[in-house]
Amino acid sequence: MGEGRPLRADAQRNRAKILDAAESVFAAQGLSASTEDVAKEAGVGIGTVFRHFPVKESLIEAVFLARVRKLADKAAALSEAQAGPAFYGFFTYAVEQAATQSAYADVLSEAAVAGGGEEPSVVGAELAATVETLLVRAQQAGAVRTDIGPAELIALLIGASRAAERVSPDVRLRALDIVFDGLRPVR
Amino acid sequence: MGEGRPLRADAQRNRAKILDAAESVFAAQGLSASTEDVAKEAGVGIGTVFRHFPVKESLIEAVFLARVRKLADKAAALSEAQAGPAFYGFFTYAVEQAATQSAYADVLSEAAVAGGGEEPSVVGAELAATVETLLVRAQQAGAVRTDIGPAELIALLIGASRAAERVSPDVRLRALDIVFDGLRPVR
DNA sequence: GAAAATACGGAGCGACGACTCCGTTTGTCA
DNA sequence: TGACAAACGGAGTCGTCGCTCCGTATTTTC
Incomplete structure (x- = not known):
């Protein structure tokens, strides 16, 4: 359960933005909200979301x-x-x-x-x-x-x-x- | 809210089978179970399910x-x-x-x-x-x-x-x- | 028992969602 | 500042699901 090397600066920012967005999107629409909605709210691409959280469940868990x-x-x-x-x-x-x-x-x-x-x-x-x-x-x-x-x-x-x-x-x-x-x- | 004319005999049978199947499928898998699963369990075609319950929600409500x-x-x-x-x-x-x-x-x-x-x-x-x-x-x-x-x-x-x-x-x-x-x- | 009415089955359509792939951009480090 | 690694974006793939459509089968009616 190591943490590899530190994330690049923009990656850290994006990760935080995604978590914020996910929190509010899930709060508003429930857990069945689409990953794309989360990405849009966070202002990043879908790919970025999935790079940080390879499966939807990991995002939810976070x-x-x-x-x-x-x-x-x-x-x-x-x-x-x-x-x-x-x-x-x-x-x-x-x-x-x-x-x-x-x-x-x-x-x-x-x-x-x-x-x-x-x-x-x-x-x-x-x-x-x-x-x-x-x-x-x-x-x-x-x-x-x-x-x-x-x-x-x-x-x-x-x-x-x-x-x-x-x-x-x-x-x-x-x-x-x-x-x-x-x-x-x-x- | 009339009831039109009585259903044909086979139609009545199927309606009952569908309701039974829906009850047990929903109980087992939750409400997100697919309509096709219900049809399969009931031993009828999907078309038949939708004829009796034109929208999934009507089946659920029943x-x-x-x-x-x-x-x-x-x-x-x-x-x-x-x-x-x-x-x-x-x-x-x-x-x-x-x-x-x-x-x-x-x-x-x-x-x-x-x-x-x-x-x-x-x-x-x-x-x-x-x-x-x-x-x-x-x-x-x-x-x-x-x-x-x-x-x-x-x-x-x-x-x-x-x-x-x-x-x-x-x-x-x-x-x-x-x-x-x-x-x-x-x- | 034949015609008319009703119901059946399930292939197929359109929408949507999770996830992938790769050409482009950004950050890092010497 | 140049070169390489790391990260980005989002079009596209694959699978699923609700629902429609219509040729076929079953009832009903006379």
């Missing part, structure tokens, strides 16, 4: 990774706060993201395949780590019931995110509240 | 309708039981279905678009009606909190179904329990 890292950043930022609010804030944030960006939920489910599907996938591992930290802290603080693990949480996160895609904001919030109530320790 | 009706049947069967168990039983059943049949969750989300998307769609209306009956009864029996409506419930149902697709059975059950806990009246 975008996924970026997203999960953004989520992880959010988690890190929130970790300054108290464990409980950090946990619920993160969950809300993730779902909110999914609501606005059509392919966002796919990130999560694809990532989660880690355990049950094909290759392990870096993305899945990172997501699991992020979520687990948050969860354990919140459980120790007594804000979340202790009989669940990261797997259940990720399942719920994915479900909530997918459901969020087509639902009005207020319904989304109320549905989320229900899940949160279920997550709290049994009184 | 399959959806059949599914929602099956759900409604389940709901009716359960309604003999007490309101609470009927409600949670239905929810569990629906999610369980989604878990085994890949395109099943799509039925629900597509149907739910009723309120927020394109045409009203018969499917959506039937689903909403089914769910609402069950919900109201359960609420009256004190088994479900009263501050939620069918919209929130359908959102949760969709979310749970989508999440169920790629998750192991035990995780699925535990996640579902969390949602159920959230649905119960605040003690």
Whole structure:
């Protein structure tokens, strides 16, 4: 898994432009958006896209990774706060993201395949780590019931995110509240 | 919305075979399965499929309708039981279905678009009606909190179904329990 | 049982999407 | 600054998919 020699300057620029474009195109049109659309948005030729990401799936995975890292950043930022609010804030944030960006939920489910599907996938591992930290802290603080693990949480996160895609904001919030109530320790 | 004259005998047979085939093909491969696969499975020509369902979407919708009706049947069967168990039983059943049949969750989300998307769609209306009956009864029996409506419930149902697709059975059950806990009246 | 109506099958059309190939351009390094 | 490697662009290939068209087969009707 070496990295060969460094990319030429223009190649680096283009790679970044492509990732940016892919993120916004996938967000707007879903993962079935054509590679050509991504290239157009990035202002490069299709050939360039395929040189950087030899198969469409690699492009998707790269975008996924970026997203999960953004989520992880959010988690890190929130970790300054108290464990409980950090946990619920993160969950809300993730779902909110999914609501606005059509392919966002796919990130999560694809990532989660880690355990049950094909290759392990870096993305899945990172997501699991992020979520687990948050969860354990919140459980120790007594804000979340202790009989669940990261797997259940990720399942719920994915479900909530997918459901969020087509639902009005207020319904989304109320549905989320229900899940949160279920997550709290049994009184 | 008349029904013209009755179909010829062979035409009726074929229509049924196509619907059957579509159900199982979509379940196995998802909604992106090709029409030709459906035709092959049904043992008819592609032309026949398109004569009965002039656009792919009409075939999908027909399959959806059949599914929602099956759900409604389940709901009716359960309604003999007490309101609470009927409600949670239905929810569990629906999610369980989604878990085994890949395109099943799509039925629900597509149907739910009723309120927020394109045409009203018969499917959506039937689903909403089914769910609402069950919900109201359960609420009256004190088994479900009263501050939620069918919209929130359908959102949760969709979310749970989508999440169920790629998750192991035990995780699925535990996640579902969390949602159920959230649905119960605040003690 | 023959004519008319209806339905069937599947080759073929047009569109589209992933991916390749190669002549041209740009960056790098001595 | 010249020469070589690295990267670019996008027309073109191949495969797939939705859908049409029409000669053939099956029902129905009288």
